[in-house]
Amino acid sequence: MQTAVETAKVWIDGEWRESDAEGVFEPVNPSTGEKLGREFPVSRWSDCDRALTAAVDAAYQLEQTPAERIAGFLETYATELEAHAEAIVVAAYEETALPVSPRLKDVELPRTTNQLRQAAAAARHGAWRRVTIDRERNIRSCHAPIGPVVVFGPNNFPFAFNGVSGGDFAAAIAAGNPVIAKAHPLHAFTSQLMAEAATRALKGSGLPAATVQMIYKVNHETGERLVSDERIGAVGFTGSKAAGLKLKHAADEAGKPIYLEMSSLNPVVFLPAGLKENAEKWARELADSCTAGSGQFCTRPNLAFLIAGDATERFLRELAAAFDGREPHPLLSSSTREQLHESIEALKSAGAAVVTGGRNLPGNGHRYASTLLRVAGKTFLSAPHELQREAFGNEVMAVVAADDQELLDALGRLEGNLTGCVYSAASGADDAAYARLAPLLRRRVGRLLNDKMPTGVAVSPAMNHGGPYPATGHPGFTAVGIPASIARFTVLHCYDNVREERLPAFVRDV
C-alpha cells in the first residue's frame, strides 16, 4: 500500500503554486536505484507563460532598484544556504550519490556561496557596466541588464551550476536580471530546498517577488518555446550537446542570445621526454582527474595524447592499474550510465580498443567500470569526428601517435574544447615540441594548462570556463569567473545627447 505523496509546487510570481502539470516524475537514489518517495511536476506551457509575464515586470522594477539591494539579496541568500547546509547536503547526496566530503559539503556548497558573494561584490562595484563617457560629444555607453534570463542547470553540480543558485544564476542576478530557473530533475528536491532559501532571502530584500522563479521540468517542445519567447532576454544552459543544440536552434531562430556549455573532451598531451621520467606519476594524476566524481565533470579528460614508446606503455599500464584498483562512485542516473556505455561502444566501433573497463559494475547503484580505451594516431586521423564523441563519465581514450608529426596532425583535428593541457619535461627537453603544438592546441581550447589536470575550475576573475564550439555556443564568453561571466547577461546601451537629469547615475559626469 502506497502513501499518497503530494506533488511539489513550482515557484512562480512570488508564490509556491500548484503546477499546471502535464505529468510528474519521481527522483531515484543513484546509490540504491530506489525511488526517494517524492514527486515533482512536469510543467505545461501555462506555467512558463505565467513566469515570463511576471519576469518582464520584475525586470522593469529591477532597473529602478539600487545595486546595493541586489547585492544584499545575494549575500542573504548565501547566508541562508549556509544556515540550511545540512538539509541541503543530505538532499543532494540522496539525489546524486556525490560524496558528502570532500565534495558536496566542503567543496561545492562553499564554492556556491562564494560565487554568490563574489556576484554581490560585482553588483555593488559595477565594473561589469563598462561605462564609457565621451564628454565632448555627450555620448555615454554602458552595459545594462538583458532582461529575464532562463537558466537550465546541469545534472552534475547540484549547487554550483544549479539554475537557482549557480554561476549563471549569480551572474544574471548581479546584472539586475530576473531568473527563471529550470531545475535539473536529477536533483529536484535539492533545488526546492535552495529555492526556499532564496524565497526567504527575497523577503525584505526590496527586490520584486518574481526576481527568482523556478520550475522543475518541461518537455522538449515547451523548453524550445521558452527559449524563443519574445519576453526573455537570454538563456544560460549547461548540459548535454544533444539538448543544448536543440535549444540553441530554437533561440537562434528567434534572435535570442543563448550561452551554452555543452561538451568537452579536454585533451591532455604527455610529451615524450617528460614521460620517460614521470610515466607512473602522470598516469596517477590522470587517473585521479578521470575518476573524481566518476568523471562527471565538464573538464574531465576524455582524450590523452602520447607518442608511441616504452614510456607510453608504462604510463598506460599504470593508468589501467589505477582504474582497476579503485571502486568507482555511482553515476548520477541509469541514463547517465547508459549514455556512457553507448559512447564507449561507439568509440569502439570507430576503432578504439578497450584496455580495461567498458562494462557496468554489479549492484544496485549505477556504477560503471573506469574505462581506458586506446587508439592509434593513424586511426584517430581516419575518423576524427567519430573518435571525438564525448563519454560523460569515468573514461579516457589514449591516442598513441607514431611520431611527432602524427601527434601534430591529430591535434590539428581537435574540435572545440573547454580545456587543453600539456605535460612536459621540467628540463626543457620537450620545449621544441611544445612550441610546435601549443599554437594548434591554443586555438581549439578556452583554457590552456601546463602540468596540471583540468578538473577543478577555480572561481577566479581570470578563469575562462568557455571555449570554441561545440564546447560552448560562443568563444568570447566564460561561464565561470566574476565579473567576466556577467557580460553574457548584458546588452550595450548608449545615451546620445540625453539630458543630464534623465541619465542613469552611473553614466553622469560627476
Next chain:
Amino acid sequence: MQTAVETAKVWIDGEWRESDAEGVFEPVNPSTGEKLGREFPVSRWSDCDRALTAAVDAAYQLEQTPAERIAGFLETYATELEAHAEAIVVAAYEETALPVSPRLKDVELPRTTNQLRQAAAAARHGAWRRVTIDRERNIRSCHAPIGPVVVFGPNNFPFAFNGVSGGDFAAAIAAGNPVIAKAHPLHAFTSQLMAEAATRALKGSGLPAATVQMIYKVNHETGERLVSDERIGAVGFTGSKAAGLKLKHAADEAGKPIYLEMSSLNPVVFLPAGLKENAEKWARELADSCTAGSGQFCTRPNLAFLIAGDATERFLRELAAAFDGREPHPLLSSSTREQLHESIEALKSAGAAVVTGGRNLPGNGHRYASTLLRVAGKTFLSAPHELQREAFGNEVMAVVAADDQELLDALGRLEGNLTGCVYSAASGADDAAYARLAPLLRRRVGRLLNDKMPTGVAVSPAMNHGGPYPATGHPGFTAVGIPASIARFTVLHCYDNVREERLPAFVRDV
C-alpha cells in the same frame, strides 16, 4: 560594336588572380541608369576555398606578429587611401550617385581613414585584450583574435562600411585577424581601388600576404557555405534583413559567431508640449534626417510617434511640404527603388495612408518621391508587425496616437532598433510623459537620443551602433566605436599554470 572588357580580378592569397567565375556583372550608374563599362566576376566556391586556406595560414602568422606592425599597416592603408582619394571618390560617385560633397569626399572618406587610424591606435594600445591576471593562482586571461573574418559590406556606404576598408574590417584587423572581404556589387570598382591601396600598404608591412583578400560577389548558396566553413572565426555583415537572416541561419547551425546589422526603423517620439512650440522646426529636422542620402542610412527614421492634435497636424503639413519641396537624390540602384516601393505598398496594405510621395520620379536616375505615410495609433496596434516593415530610403511613417496611453502601448510593441529618440519641451512640460515612455524605448533600442536626429553615427568610443534583434544579431555588441567594436572579433583565452616563458608577453607578470 562593343569593346571587349576585361573581367576584374579577385584578390586571393596575395595575388590579383582571375576568378574561377560562374558569371559576371556590370555595374550601372544610378544617376543615368547606364552601364559603367566594367565587368566583375561572380566567384565560385573554389575562390572562397582558396581564400579560406590562405586565411588560416595568415591567422597563425598574425598571432606571432607584433601589434606595431598591424598598426603600421592600418595607418599606411589610411595614407594610401588619402593619396588616391580623388580616383576613389570619382569611382564611388559613379557607382552610388551619393554626393561628392558633403559626403563622399569630405565626410565618408575622412571618417573611414579616421576609423583605420583609431583601429591602429587600439591595436597598439591593446586594451581590447582585457588582460586579467590572478597571480596567486597563476591564472591569466585575455582576449585573442578569433580567426579569419568574413566581412560583407552594405550597399549604402562605399567607404566607411566597405568590407575591405570599413569599421568591421578595421576592427577585425586590429585584433589580428585576416579578413576576407565580400565587396558589395553596387560599388565593385570603388572596392577594387581600395583593395589596391590595401595591396600597396601590405607590401613591406611585414604582415602575411593573405591578411586581406577580396571577392566581389557570390551566389546565396556559396555565401552560406562561406559563413559556415569550419576555417572561419566569425562573420561581420551589414545589409538587408532578408540576406542577413539567411547567413545567420547558416552560421548559427555551424556554431560560428556572426555579427549582423540588418534593419532598423529608428523611432522618433515628439512629445506634445514641445511640439506646440517647435512643430515646424522639428518637422524640418526630421525631413533633413529622412532625406539626407535619400534616407539610405541604417539610422534614418522610418517611424515618427505623435499624439493627435493641432500641433501634430502643423508638424505633418510642414514635413510633407519639406518632402515635396526637395529634389531627392537617386537611390543606389533600381532594386533599391523597387524594394522601397514594395515596402511602402506593404505598409499601405497594412493600413497606412499616403500623405505625400509613394511613387517613382521620372527620369533615368533611380529617384523616388520622399514619402510621408500616416497611420492611427489604433491601426498600428492592430498590425504592429506588418507596420514595422523597414522602408529603406526616403520614407517616414507618422503614427498618430489618440492619447498618452495609446502612445505607450504603441512603443511597447516596438521591435528591436539601433536607435530611438525623444524630442520634448525644454521647459520640462513633457518630463512626466518622458519618464513613462523612456523605459519602454530604452529596452528596444541600442542608442537612446534626446532632441537630436539619429542619422550621423559619431566614431566615438562611447558609440553604440547596435541594438536588440532584429536590428542586429546580438544586443551586446557595437559595429561602431573603437575599441568596443573589436570585441566582436575576439575569443577569450585563459592560461592556467602555463610556464612563464611560454606565456604571450601581454599576460606576463612584468
